[in-house]
Structures are given as C-alpha cells and as structure tokens.
Amino acid sequence: MVNSVILVGRAGRDPEMRYFESGRVKTTFSLAVNRPTKEKETDWFDIEIWGRQAEIAGEYVRKGSLIGVEGRLDFNRWTDDGGNKNVKPIVNAQNLRLLGSKRDSGGDSFDSN
Numbered sequence: 001m002v003n004s005v006i007l008v009g010r011a012g013r014d015p016e017m018r019y020f021e022s023g024r025v026k027t028t029f030s031l032a033v034n035r036p037t038k039e040k041e042t043d044w045f046d047i048e049i050w051g052r053q054a055e056i057a058g059e060y061v062r063k064g065s066l067i068g069v070e071g072r073l074d075f076n077r078w079t080d081d082g083g084n085k086n087v088k089p090i091v092n093a094q095n096l097r098l099l100g101s102k103r104d105s106g107g108d109s110f111d112s113n
Contacts, residue, residue, distance in 0.1 A: 003072045004049035005091050007045060008099065009033035027054035029061060031069065031091075048074075049068045049093040057096055068097035 012030035019025050028048050035041040045071055049057050061067060071093035079085050 004069050004070070005045055005073050006067070006068070007031055007033050007091065007092060008068045009045075011061050011063055011067060015061050015062050017054065018022050024050060025054045026056075027057040027061075028095050029057065031067070042087050045085075046088070046090045047071075048090050051095060053093065053096050060098055066099040069093040070095040070097075 009031045012032045015027045015029040017025060017027045021094065026048060027050075028046065029046050031045045033043045035043060049069075049071075069091060071091050074090050074092045076088045076090055077086065
C-alpha cells in the first residue's frame with residue numbers, strides 16, 4: 001500500500017514555525033491548489049513539515065509563493081467538548097520544492113536527502 005501525495009500550488013499564508021524543547025522544528029502553512037475546471041475551483045490543504053525542510057519553508061515560503069510538496073496524507077482526530085468526533089486531513093510533507101521565479105524564492109529545490 002502507498003500513501004503518497006504530490007501537490008503544486010500557492011501558499012495561502014506565511015508559514016508558522018514552532019520549535020520544541022527536543023530541538024525539533026515544525027512549520028505549518030496552507031496551500032491553495034487550483035482545479036483545472038471551468039469554474040476555477042480551489043482546494044485548500046494544510047501542510048505540516050518537520051526538520052531541516054521546516055526551517056527552509058519558514059525562511060523561503062511566503063504567502064503567494066508557488067511551491068510543490070511531496071509527502072503523505074495524515075489525519076488529526078479529536079473529540080470536542082460536545083462529544084462530536086472530528087477529523088482534519090493534513091499533508092505531512094517530506095520534500096519541498098520552491099517553484100517561483102529566482103527573484104521570488106531563489107528557484108531552488110530542497111530535498112530532504
């Protein structure tokens with residue numbers, strides 16, 4: 001079985017970086033991906049990225065940046081105070097690719113290798 005997601009879109013907001021006591025870093029941001037339809041629908045994805053890739057995302061990704069992410073689909077599950085079960089899909093990105101112009105983002109790709 002394979003759980004693999006590849007998305008290309010624009011960052012919907014500036015990334016938020018969070019450092020943990022363990023030394024790990026996590027960056028989150030939203031990604032808008034346009035569907036190729038007449039209605040020009042947009043799908044929104046929550047992206048979560050860890051480690052060195054998270055630091056790169058925090059430094060180079062800005063709202064509107066054209067980027068590609070490769071990772072897996074995860075689900076955050078919780079029960080709210082009213083007893084309702086909730087599920088929120090999140091893309092856990094392992095690779096980040098900055099696709100904008102050199103002026104916008106350096107035009108580089110950063111793989112986790």
